Amino acid sequence: MPILINVFTLLFTIIAMECFSWFIHKYLFHGMLWFLHKSHHQKAKSFFEWNDLFALFFAVLSLYLMFTDRENFGYRFFIGLGITLYGLIYFVVHDWFVHRRFKTFKSNNAYLRAVRKAHKIHHKNRGKDNGRAFGLLFVRKNLLENQ
Ligand SMILES: [Zn+2]
Numbered sequence: 001m002p003i004l005i006n007v008f009t010l011l012f013t014i015i016a017m018e019c020f021s022w023f024i025h026k027y028l029f030h031g032m033l034w035f036l037h038k039s040h041h042q043k044a045k046s047f048f049e050w051n052d053l054f055a056l057f058f059a060v061l062s063l064y065l066m067f068t069d070r071e072n073f074g075y076r077f078f079i080g081l082g083i084t085l086y087g088l089i090y091f092v093v094h095d096w097f098v099h100r101r102f103k104t105f106k107s108n109n110a111y112l113r114a115v116r117k118a119h120k121i122h123h124k125n126r127g128k129d130n131g132r133a134f135g136l137l138f139v140r141k142n143l144l145e146n147q
């Protein structure tokens with residue numbers, strides 16, 4: 001049943017990426033990589049931020065995984081595809097909806113509003129230390145209920 005394994009690998013990668021990005025956001029971006037991530041906690045001076053390099057890094061990594069496994073469509077291909085899909089979800093929810101890099105996406109969806117509320121809590125702190133809410137897609141139930 002390779003198809004089931006592939007679907008599982010894909011879904012697992014997407015969920016693992018959310019956990020992984022919570023981890024690197026908390027311990028690397030607000031740690032030794034703060035010099036790049038800082039740009040995302042300040043008022044944007046231009047459309048691109050140094051922080052975008054992280055997205056570029058994951059795009060290159062996922063393309064590499066898919067490209068090198070393009071002939072047998074093994075687990076590396078589906079991990080790469082999962083990273084790509086997570087990147088797209090992250091871009092749409094974080095950059096497009098929450099930060100409004102393009103002013104074209106509005107929604108009253110309760111889940112999306114809870115995600116935005118949680119991420120605004122993260123951005124309340126402009127500094128490196130004492131941050132909160134490092135994840136993006138998993139939101140606390142009370143944020144969903146207090147709408
Ligand atoms: Zn941050």
Ligand SMILES: [Zn+2]
Nearest residue numbers: 040094099119
């Ligand atoms: Zn943000």
